[in-house]
Amino acid sequence: MPAPMPPRSNPMAGIALKVASVTAFLSMASLLKASGEVPPGQLVFFRSVFAILPIVIVLAMRGEIAQGLRTERPFGHLWRGLVGVGGMSCGFVALTKLPLPEAIAIQYAMPLLIVVFGAVFLKETVRLYRWSAVLVGMVGVGIILWPRLTVFSGGGPVDSLAVGAIAALLASVFGAFATILVRNLVETERSATVVLYFSITCSLVALVTAPFGWIWPTPEQILMLVGAGIAGGIGQILLTDSYRHADVSVVAPFEYVSLLLSIGVGYVVFRDVPSLEMLVGSLIVVAAGIFIIVREHRLGLERRRTREASSPPPG
Helix, strand or coil, rough: CCCCCCCCCCCCHHHHHHHHHHHHHHHHHHHHCCCCCCCCHHHHHHHHHCCCHHHHHHHHHHHCCHHCCCCCCHHHHHHHHHHHHHHHHHHHHHHCCHHHHHHHHHHCCHHHHHHHHCCCCCCCCHHHHHHHHHHHHHHHHHHHHHHHHHHHHCCCCCCCCHHHHHHHHHHHHHHHHHHHHHHHHHHCCCCHHHHHHHHHHHHHHCCCHHHHHHCCCCHHHHHHHHHHHHHHHHHHHHHHHHHHCCHHHHHHHHHHHHHHHHHHHHHHHHHCCCCHHHHHHHHHHHHHHHHHHHHHHHHHHHHHHHHHHHCCCCC
């Protein structure tokens, strides 16, 4: 059995890797949205199949292709893959139904849920201040979400914006669970192994949807879909590595870097103008995330001083 991973003691490296992964995932989302009316199952397939390419390159550079395929936790990978497929599918539906900034902003619920799930499932210590910040952040998510949920008012048919909003929220739930599963897997599994089996599982599950309405993509769409898959693979490797260096509750708030990026890309590329509700709700979520970060930093300093004070003097 592989040796357990060492304790996470380099939060800055974890944060840097998280920010890099956010950038890669936003590139992936932009390419998928720009590809047009491609069925979600087909989007999942292209994103997953071509994500394998950077994974194999990373393994080859490290001389670890054989080791990357080796695992003693196949069912852990399968479960993580199925949960990930659910989150990916919902996220892609949201991308096709909503403006890019809103599809990204609603999924800001995921980092907040990760803090909750980290406390419940991983027994990470979450104090009252961070619980309060999570609750405030969820209010912000609600402000972003509510104007799109016409399914709860008016009695009319559910429009595509409501479908997109619900899909984005479900993607957050699936994504938070998937992150907890990844956090557990990287205790014994290599990052590339986790991502490789995730991509294989998603590809096989997505392939099953082919008889239900796949289209023949144009050359331009193929380039976008392939590029999205490669960007997604790179982002997944960076994300998985980030959890080796810091607890998920520390790196998760840096998901909010995508706010400015998504607004800029949405306006320049898709001519999406963010709504007032999205801006207000996003600012509340970001403020909650910043509070969590500052609080965790102060607690880390206090823990360090306590350890230093209790350590015996040298010599």
